[in-house]
Amino acid sequence: MSEPAPLRVALLGYGFAGKSFHAPLLRTVEGLSLRVVASSRPEDVHADLPEVTVIPSARDAATHPDVDLVVVATPNETHVPLAQAALRAGKHVVVDKPFTITLAEARALASLAQEQGRVLSVFHNRRWDSDFLALKALLADGTLGRVTSVESRFDRFRPEVRQRWREQPVPGAGIWFDLGPHLVDQVLQLFGLPDSVVGLLAAHRDGAAVDDWCQVTLVYPQRHVLLQASMLIAGGMPRFAVHGTRGSWLKHGMDSQADRLIAGELPGAADWGEDASPGRFFVGSSGEARTTATPRGDYRRYYAGVRDAVRGTGHNPVTPMQALAVAAVLEAALQSSREGRACTLGLTSEERSAFSDACDLTGS
Known part of the structure; x- marks a missing residue:
């Protein structure tokens, strides 16, 4: 049996969280392929990741047709609209902590993921x-x-x-x-x-x-x-x-x-x-x-869990309900x-x- 194709990943944001945490983990977990990065500084991204496509619009990256999984690592107040856009475009989504700013937003995002039938996970790497x-x-x-x-x-x-x-x-x-x-x-x-x-x-x-x-x-x-x-x-x-x-x-x-x-x-x-x-x-x-x-x-275990949850071979390592409680x-x-x-x-x-x-x- 052949190995499943790697999940194509878009990373939204290449600031502290995106550059230091998400990109290195995404690059080193088998079965994940970082293809798209949303950033207004393409030269910074290409200095580390020369092979990726850099898109200035985070929303465009979140809905990119050649992406399976979207990682939201942008400022906290943008988590909800970007995650919503990705879910509505049929993508699986990882949101950096904090999941949302309010409990009401957390409920709405969890509900949307359930409606769309997509994996929604939160990056509680600790x-x-x-x-x-x-x-x-x-x-x-x-x-x-x-x-x-x-x-x-x-x-x-x-x-x-x-x-x-x-x-x-x-x-x-x-x-x-x-x-x-x-x-x-x-x-x-x-x-x-x-x-x-x-x-x-x-x-x-x-x-x-x-x-x-x-x-x-x-x-x-x-x-x-x-x-x-x-x-x-x-x-x-x-x-x-x-x-x-x-x-x-x-x-x-x-x-x-x-x-x-x-x-x-x-x-x-x-x-x-x-x-x-x-x-x-x-x-x-x-x-x-x-x-x-x-x-x-080993923080890589988080993204390995997300990969398996998307493929249907494992459980979501951090569920929306757990993030809602936080x-x-x-x-x-x-x-x-x-x-x-x-x-x-x-x-x-x-x-x-x-x-x-x-x-x-x-x-x-």
Whole structure:
């Protein structure tokens, strides 16, 4: 039996996300062929990808007749109209995080994909971080006992406000919409939907026009999960601090894949996804510290899953319902920060059931 033809891919946007993350992964996953890139800077694209067709209009690229899969890696406020155009043209679609800016938009996009009978997936690549995979394994084997509190954080030290859309007062900008989706998606995959959300968002840097610090608590029965991100923390804080009835697990250092991709490296090296900073499990009764294994991470597994879902040989690695749940938490945190109170998720009972049915939770 002959191998199926590669899926022809259009990448919308060749900025930070498109250039550093999507293009390298699309180029190195078997069965995918990057054919079209939407960009207003063809010289930049052709310097890296001389063989692709560059189209200045993202909408034209999204509806290109010689494309099977469209990847939307444009500014957040353009995700919905471009994904809609691609779906209506019969394309399968990947949307970079955040899926949408509002929960209502997420519902509309998910509904359209279902009507069109097309795969719609969201790029939550951090499910394939080495440290997150290590935590999943610890929860699955019960090492920590019943988990009572979790701290999960992404920090940067960028004291100067930069002239880029993510730091300007436009819809979907700010650190909560930039790093929050990663933090939220990981927690929902471990523990499911929270009972309520308490959010604090602030602008701490001189001249900041949008939030550059956030602290959001997801409240569960007998468990609290604290999500944090900042542009003014230079280091030293653990990536994960997880506490349970049998002990605590601390993990310093970030998964290396993002830094290597940003530096221009293509996936595939012998040490790709290896973690140089193993976690430490502190046994509650004795205080003994043990090093814990950290599995190899690999973001390519996301796009391999998308490929298989489109071909009908596998499941969508990140479904619209899972992304809709992330959108509900993002929105609840914004509301909580504005109103100074705990907020519940704006999901229907049917959406809650669908989310639970689609997830194999390891930490509940």
